[in-house]
Amino acid sequence: MSVEAEHAERVEQTLAQGLPALSFPAALETHFLAQAEGSRRRAITEAGLAAVMLFAGMVVADALLTPDTVKFALAVRLLVFGPVVLVGLAVLNALRIPWLTEWLIVLAGMFAVTLTALILLQAEGRWAVARLVEINIIVVYTCTLARFWPALALGAFTMAVQLGLATTLPDFTGVLAINTTLLLGAVTVFTLYGNYTLERDERMAYLLAQREQALQDALHTSHQQLARMARTDALTEVANRRHAEDFLAQTWAHAQQRQVPMALVMIDIDHFKRYNDHHGHLSGDRCLQAVARALSACSRRAGDLVARLGGEEFVLIMNDVDHASALSVAQRIQASVQALGVPHGGSPSVPVVTVSVGVASMRPRPGDEALLLMKRADDALYAAKAQGRNRVCDMGSDGVIRCTPAGGEGRA
Template structure:
């Protein structure tokens, strides 16, 4: 708590400064020098140090602020006592010490505790004016006016300082709130820029960047990478028959089903547009990749979403094509995407609702060869 630290440091400094006034006692009022030593070295520290300890044990805001005023009042009372005990002709002049205590205390105190301090200072001053003789006969009024001016200026300074601190605190709160709102808006915009609004999956832009990064990482670390392309079979007929709202819900459920069967944090599902999806599977190839793609197909089939207009199945199904690469192959993201697309095209040509692996495709493009036997293409029904 910064305020408590400041109060503590000022309190410890006041003990040193209050003790230092013994030099004034020795020069101006030597008759009470011994009493001054006791007051400044014993009475004041013995009361103030336990008070500081209590503030740390019970750091309540109001206790700290009114504790500052009470410490100032205690210093006033001790100073007034020493002046009252002195019988020399310099005692009256020393009544201006009240001003010094007021300035020192009000520089730290909040406004309302400072008002209490000011009232106490005026009370001590008036008591001294009525009990300590003025050897000149003309100094009482100027000293009183000086104290009044001191009280006015210090109270105004205390009020202005507290008001400025409160305003700075409120402005700081507003700035932090604005920063938090801007951060949330930035996150929201970033999410809109990288996320498909309908399904919550990554969008095409995010997918392309992630695929590029994944292929670069696979090349540098000599690791496998698999790209799976997914297309919902006869989705346009589904949309035309059931309506666009049902079509949107179908897309959401298919995306959720594929997400649920992914098992690793680096796996990514993206919607590329319409009914086409892509799945990036880092550090996976061969039989493991084929099994993962088959899990995607079975997960969608397990939804059992009716599809009365499908030419393939009476429920919503997907065609899946996958292509794998290894760091040593040197394939870039574009080449890997082209191979996965070719495998997806083969899956559609073979009758849909199946998985085709690009490694099993002949070197001649499928479009030029017609429909090849399922065994030659490594299709998984």
């Protein structure tokens, strides 16, 4: 199974199973994280820089509510949190490891919660307790960025810190303690719920996009296959008649426009009816395939086209070629087919399969039609048959047909 097909199958299986645990099979998870890596890294870098400024800006609250902590808070905010987050951002931009990036986000959140708790522990006034709401801001801010499972870890960590503070801060008692803890609990639960649904929707959108892509790829591939089949002869796998006609029209127009010569080489297997009668139709098919392969091997230029016109008749259309070169290719074709040595038990002349070849070339003038070139090549082929087969006859621009018998010994 191809890599694309395996991927498409995993997508379908995951869609069928649903996403209760917000995770994909390993290979799909890697692809999911990797395809969003660039945009996510940029968003996280921007949010990280904003977080450094926000956390530093909270020194205003330090100054207003717990002035005794300002010096310590300023040092923590500017000399500890800022540099550490900046180093973290540099690391995630350098390593570009998606899962690490996801966890670095919440590590930064946990770090901010811990530093805030340390600042509050320095405060002596009653306002330290009131400032616990700042932890909620950190949770919400971090969870808007983080994926669900790391965000859940942050929620649990923050609740543990809150409970730790509950037992440490002097005024953190009674209704106030219950109220702030419940507030943090509610904020965490709602934030995580939003976080869960957002990630679930993001993952579902990814799966549906992957399915859509797989369908489009399959459609594109089958279009290409159909287009190829429509142009190809099923038995010999060279171009078919329709493709040959289109190609000839294009090559003709090109030659007419640029005033360059082009050539047609018509090839017909000799005594093929007798071959079929003697060796059977199936062997006849194999013979056609062998001849088609030999023709393809003789036409080495990318711009040439070998096609089966029907029955045992083939054509080679040659683009931008002079008469002498076309003739030499035609002679190579005749010699190559004979050299295949395919036994022809029904042949009255040579005991192997041979071909007769007609060549014509022209530099099309305005107003000329491609049919003229076909007629000339056909006439040359007819002459090759008439003169005993297994030979190449060509008609030059002067309209005179000259023939080269097998082996190329002399032209008549």
